[in-house]
Amino acid sequence: MRPLGYARVSTVAEAVEVVAADPAGAFLAGGTTEIDLVRLGVARPDLLVDINDLPLHDIDDLPGGGVRIGALARMSEVARTPAIAGRYPGVAQALLLGASQQLRNMASMGGNLCQRTRCAYFRDGVSPCNKREPGTGCSALDGLNRGHAILGTSEHCVATHPSDVAVALVAFDAVVHTAGPGGVRRIPIDDFYLMPGDTPDRENPLRHGELITAIDLPPAGIAERSVYLKFRDRQSYEFALVSVCAAVRVEDGVVTEARVALGGVGTKPWRARLAEQRLLGVPATAESYAAAAAYELSAAVPRRHNAFKVELAQRAIVRGLTQAARGGMR
Numbered sequence: 001m002r003p004l005g006y007a008r009v010s011t012v013a014e015a016v017e018v019v020a021a022d023p024a025g026a027f028l029a030g031g032t033t034e035i036d037l038v039r040l041g042v043a044r045p046d047l048l049v050d051i052n053d054l055p056l057h058d059i060d061d062l063p064g065g066g067v068r069i070g071a072l073a074r075m076s077e078v079a080r081t082p083a084i085a086g087r088y089p090g091v092a093q094a095l096l097l098g099a100s101q102q103l104r105n106m107a108s109m110g111g112n113l114c115q116r117t118r119c120a121y122f123r124d125g126v127s128p129c130n131k132r133e134p135g136t137g138c139s140a141l142d143g144l145n146r147g148h149a150i151l152g153t154s155e156h157c158v159a160t161h162p163s164d165v166a167v168a169l170v171a172f173d174a175v176v177h178t179a180g181p182g183g184v185r186r187i188p189i190d191d192f193y194l195m196p197g198d199t200p201d202r203e204n205p206l207r208h209g210e211l212i213t214a215i216d217l218p219p220a221g222i223a224e225r226s227v228y229l230k231f232r233d234r235q236s237y238e239f240a241l242v243s244v245c246a247a248v249r250v251e252d253g254v255v256t257e258a259r260v261a262l263g264g265v266g267t268k269p270w271r272a273r274l275a276e277q278r279l280l281g282v283p284a285t286a287e288s289y290a291a292a293a294a295y296e297l298s299a300a301v302p303r304r305h306n307a308f309k310v311e312l313a314q315r316a317i318v319r320g321l322t323q324a325a326r327g328g329m330r
Contacts, residue, residue, distance in 0.1 A: 002044070002046070003046065004038070004045070004046065004047075004048065005046060005047040005048070006047070006048050006050065007047065007048075007049050007050065008049075008050045008052075008053060009049055009050070009051060009053065009054070010053050010054070011054065012054055012056070012179050012211065012213060013179075015027065015049055015051050015054060015211055016179055016180055016181060016209050016210070016211055017209075018047075018049050019047075019049050019208070019209045019211075020180070020181045020208060020209025021209075022046065022047045023208070024044070024045050024046040024047065025045060025046070025047040025048075025049055025208075025209075026043070026045040026047070026048055026049065027048075027049055027051050027211060028048040028049060028050045028051065028052075029051055029052060029071075029072055029108040029110060029111045030074070030106040030107045030108045030111050031106070031111075032099075032103050032106050032107045032111070033107075033111060033114075033115040033116065034048070034111070037116060037123075040123055040124075040125055041125045042116075042122065042123055042125055042132060043116075051072065051211070052072065054072060055070075056070040056071045056072040056073075056110075056213055056214065057070045057072045057073050057074075058070045058073070059073055059077070059078060059081050059083065059084070061083060062216065062217075062218075062219075064218075064219040065087065065219035065221075066216060066217050066218045066219045067081075067083045067084060067087065067088070067216070067217045068214050068215070068216050068217075069084075069109050069214060069215045069216075069217070070109070070213075070214055071108060071109055071110030071177075071211070071212040071213050071214055071215065072108045072109070072110065073108065073109050074104065074105060074106065074107065074108060074109075075095045075098065075099065075103075075104040075105075075107045075108075075109065075112060075165070076095075076101070076104035076105045078091075078092075078095055078109060079092045079095035079096050079104070080092075084217075086224070087217075087220075087223060087224055088168070088172060088217055088220075088223045088224075088226065089223075089224070089225075089226055089227070090168045090171065090172075090223065090226030090227055090228045090245045090246070090247060091165060091168040091169065091172070091217070091223075091226075091228075091245075093168075093227065093228035094164040094165045094167060094168040094228040094230075094243075094245060095164070095165050097164055097228065097230045097243075098112070098163070098164035098165055099237060100237040103237075109165070109215055110211075110212035110213075110215075112163055112165055112166070113163060113165075113166055113169075113176065113189075113192070113212060113215070114204065114206070114212070115162060115163055116131075116162075116203070117131065117159040117160060117161060117162060118147070118160075118162045118239055119131070119140060119147075119148065119159040119160070120144070121138075121139040121140050121143065122159060127139040127143075130156045130157055130196075130200045130201065131157055131159060131196070131200045131201055131203075132201070134199070134200075134201045138155070138156055138157050138158065138200075140157075140158050140159065140303075141155070141158060141303065142303075142304070144305060145158060145303045145304065145305050145306055146305040146306050147160065147239070147241065147264075147306070148160060148303065148305075148306055149265060149266055149267045150265050150266075150297075150300040150301055150302045150303075150306060150307075150309050150310060150313075151262070151265050151266040151267070151270050151297075151299060151300055151301075152195045152196070152266045152267040152268055152270065153196070153267055153301050154195070154196045154197050154198065154200070154267075156196055156197070156198050156199075156200050157196035157200030157267065158267070158303065159196075159200070159267060160263075160264055160265070160266065160267065161193060161203075161263075161266070161267065161268050161269055162239050162240075163263070163269065164228070164230065164240065164243060164263060166189070166193070166263075166269040167228070167243055167244075167245050167261045167262065167263035167269045167270075168226070168228055168245040168261065169189050169215065169217070169269075170189050170190055170193075170245075170261045170269040170270075170271050171223075171226070171245040171246075171247065171259045171260065171261035171271065172217055172218070172220050172223050172226075172247075172259065173188065173189070173190075173218055173220070174188075174189040174215050174216060174217050174218075175187065175188055175189065175215070175216040175218070176188075176189055176192050176212055176214075176215055177212070177213045177214040177215070177216065178206065178210050178211060178212055178213060179210070179211050179213050180206075180207055180209055180210030180211065181207070181209050181210070182207065182210075184213075185210075187205065189215075189269075190271055191205070192204050192205065193268035193269060194268065195267050195268055196267050200267075220259075221249075222247045222248070222249050222257050222259060223247055223259070225247060225248075225324055225327055226245060226246065226247035226259070226324060227245070227246055227247070227320055227323045227324050228243065228244070228245045229243060229244050229246075229316060229319060229320050229323070230243040230263075231243065231264075231312060231316055239264070240263050240264035241264050241309065241312065242262065242263070242264045242265055242309055242312045242313045242316045243262065243263035243264050243316070244260065244261070244262055244263070244313075244316040244317055244319075244320040245259070245260070245261045245263075245320070246258075246259065246260050246317065246320030246321045246323070246324045247259040247324050248279070248284065248321050248324045248325050250284040250325055253283055253284055254281060254282065254283060254284065255279045255280060255281065255282055255283075255284050255288070256280070256281075257280075258275070258276045258279040258280070258292075258321070259276065260272040260275050260276055260279075260292075260296075260317060260320070260321070262296075262313060262316070262317075264309070264313075265300075265309050265313050272293075272296045272317065274292075274295050274296045274298075274299075275292040275293055275295060275296035275317060276292075278291065278292040278295045278296075279292045279321075284325055286318055286322060289317060289318040289321040289322065290314065290318050292317070293313070293314040293315075293317035293318055294314055296313075296314075296317070297310050297313055297314050300313075
């Protein structure tokens with residue numbers, strides 16, 4: 001049995017200092033992901049630094065109608081906050097669909113953004129996996145890859161990112177705030193997630209000892225009629241085969257603005273910018289939505305078991321935009 005140290009901290013500066021000083025140190029918040037990985041032997045920290053006493057739990061209004069979410073705010077709390085449910089219903093829906101009630105009560109927002117892939121080859125601890133052990137290969141390329149990515153892949157990794165709420169946050173240009181040994185940073189969330197390329201072990205730009213402190217949702221009127229739809233093998237707690245966060249503004253029957261992001265299909269939460277561009281100025285019809293969806297998915301690289309995701313993702317986009325144009329789920 002490996003020894004595992006534990007420490008509690010009360011300030012952000014102390015948390016950063018303690019973890020940064022230990023090359024194998026790690027932050028511990030809700031523990032719904034980190035503890036699983038430690039038990040599986042995939043994560044091997046020698047010190048867990050408990051950050052739950054840090055003053056990072058608040059959810060506050062920002063000037064102009066935006067919202068700042070503390071990194072330690074729990075998923076369930078954020079989902080039921082009126083500012084989120086009212087101004088960003090797609091975000092609230094993504095949170096509610098993202099985990100069981102018990103997990104939502106424990107999981108922190110910062111931890112959710114940093115969770116690791118659910119690829120079975122990554123988590124079994126023994127299969128070749130470039131994300132877990134760089135240079136060993138990717139077992140999913142020719143293995144069981146039904147749940148794996150079709151967008152943003154490389155010959156080194158085809159794992160998907162599992163977060164639901166990250167998809168909605170990407171759709172609305174959220175900004176991640178961090179504090180680390182080098183000071184504070186603001187990272188646009190679409191830049192927070194890295195595609196695998198030839199370094200799939202690097203999933204985000206966080207440096208060792210750098211801590212997420214808050215997530216900002218900027219003002220976005222279009223978000224008030226947003227929807228989040230999740231397609232999965234079962235309706236109870238399950239990860240997405242495909243998910244979509246969609247919002248659309250229609251004037252005189254024509255699309256004037258659209259936001260579309262996909263989950264379950266990309267190696268990162270996937271902002272469908274090609275579809276968004278194709279939608280501008282076209283009639284707000286299912287045919288237009290389908291053409292934009294096909295344009296986005298034209299870059300897909302399906303593998304043996306997940307080719308069905310191409311059509312499923314296209315249909316998800318059409319349904320999401322159609323539902324959003326009708327006023328969302330409220």
